[in-house]
Amino acid sequence: MNKASLQAKFALIHEHWRPKVVAELNGQELKLVKFAGVFPWHQHEQADEVFLVWRGQMTIELRDRRVILQAGEFCVVPRGVEHRTMADAEVEVLVFEPAHTRNTGNIVDETFTAPNGVEV
Amino acid sequence: MNKASLQAKFALIHEHWRPKVVAELNGQELKLVKFAGVFPWHQHEQADEVFLVWRGQMTIELRDRRVILQAGEFCVVPRGVEHRTMADAEVEVLVFEPAHTRNTGNIVDETFTAPNGVEV
Numbered sequence: 001m002n003k004a005s006l007q008a009k010f011a012l013i014h015e016h017w018r019p020k021v022v023a024e025l026n027g028q029e030l031k032l033v034k035f036a037g038v039f040p041w042h043q044h045e046q047a048d049e050v051f052l053v054w055r056g057q058m059t060i061e062l063r064d065r066r067v068i069l070q071a072g073e074f075c076v077v078p079r080g081v082e083h084r085t086m087a088d089a090e091v092e093v094l095v096f097e098p099a100h101t102r103n104t105g106n107i108v109d110e111t112f113t114a115p116n117g118v119e120v
Numbered sequence: 121m122n123k124a125s126l127q128a129k130f131a132l133i134h135e136h137w138r139p140k141v142v143a144e145l146n147g148q149e150l151k152l153v154k155f156a157g158v159f160p161w162h163q164h165e166q167a168d169e170v171f172l173v174w175r176g177q178m179t180i181e182l183r184d185r186r187v188i189l190q191a192g193e194f195c196v197v198p199r200g201v202e203h204r205t206m207a208d209a210e211v212e213v214l215v216f217e218p219a220h221t222r223n224t225g226n227i228v229d230e231t232f233t234a235p236n237g238v239e240v
């Protein structure tokens with residue numbers, strides 16, 4: 001049971017689109033992820049997920065609209081809702097979702113599907 | 121499914137020690153709370169909880185030590201661990217824990233026990 005700093009943890013992340021687990025509780029994981037560019041369309045059948053932007057700006061694209069999140073803004077994507085994330089410039093994001101949720105949900109992508117449970 | 125701003129949500133909170141729900145997902149709640157002063161000792165038998173400081177500084181006191189959290193720092197208090205929170209000056213904190221977790225855990229306190237499920 002130790003404290004940690006978001007800034008320090010993000011500084012240890014040198015890959016895009018590879019979520020890193022910084023805390024596990026109640027069967028959920030708090031993950032940090034850095035990314036830029038466009039992620040594949042996908043959905044999580046059994047997992048709601050919340051995105052909270054720590055630094056930068058990201059977009060959550062849904063099939064019918066886009067949600068733009070600035071630093072300090074958050075949004076829940078409910079289970080079963082198809083979405084993709086994107087950012088013009090590198091963004092730092094907190095994700096909170098059930099442990100062992102695959103980042104690409106119902107698809108497997110050679111480039112984007114990340115290993116689960118990697119801590120930082 | 122709408123975005124929200126932490127700053128805007130915190131601006132709507134005018135009470136201390138009264139967590140407000142800003143998102144519910146996977147049976148968990150993301151809550152915001154403002155406080156200053158000292159909270160009663162308690163524990164949550166079935167709930168781990170994470171505290172993430174958004175603005176200010178807080179202390180989590182355990183029976184054998186204190187954890188001081190600055191803005192951008194977080195700490196998980198595992199279930200069953202007795203603790204109390206405190207702050208010299210008003211602090212803004214995100215809490216993530218199972219829905220319907222009583223803020224005072226195993227105790228009921230006339231002043232500090234807050235109603236559950238209040239949204240902001």
